[in-house]
Amino acid sequence: MxxxxxxxxxxxxxxxxxxxxxxxxxxxxxxxxxxxxKTPKRRVKAKLRDDRAEAVGPNDVWAMDFVHDQLATGKKLRVLTVVDTFSRYVPVLDARFSYRGEDVVATLDRVCRGTGYPKTIRVDQGSEFISRDMDLWAYQRGVVLDFSRPGETNRQRLH
Structure with a gap:
């Protein structure tokens, strides 16, 4: 970082x-x-990084990202998807036309009140996830934001 x-x-x-x-x-x-x-992307393979710890129980590690789609009218749709990596339970699947950092925080707060707060949330470097609102929310609730490293694929992040 x-x-x-x-x-x-x-x-x-x-x-x-x-x-x-x-x-x-x-x-x-x-x-x-x-x-x-920012330096240009390296042509050589990145050195090996420490593996992330596996989830040991429910609400231990969540993975969060956006899925995009487009309606027949041409309007774009964004779906916030959150997956518990241990149980594969999906606490959030929220579709909207636009999502900002404060919208992500409001959605997470609403859901976490019912299901409990995770220890870690794995996210990418998207603007909604690196926002001040998201950082403050995670800090106040003791949630660690685990940002993906460059070169990782979605499959590697969820496992």
Missing amino acids: RYGYRRVHVLLDREGWGINIKKVYRIYRELGMQLRN
Whole structure:
């Protein structure tokens, strides 16, 4: 993950450092840290990463993504799908014409009140999943967002 000084400030604040954002920026710059332009994709195979832990029970790991379709009228439809990777139970299958980060949070909050909160949610790098609303929701409820790594396929993520 690449973090800018603002994200570093939020993480430090959550750990109780209580540090001013201007000081974080100054130290960030002194250390030579900065968000660089994305490098081109490597032609060589990525080095092996640690395997993700398998789900050991219900509500342990959920996988979440969007499915897209189009109506006969040409209007596009997005379906938020959430799957419990242990039991294959689908707590959410919610279709809408547009989905934003706060819509995902509202849907998850509604569903989790009835089924319980998962320990981990596996998501991709979609704008709805990396939003501030989603990050804050997960932090406040003790849910870990496990972002997919570049080069992973859907099949690898769900297993």
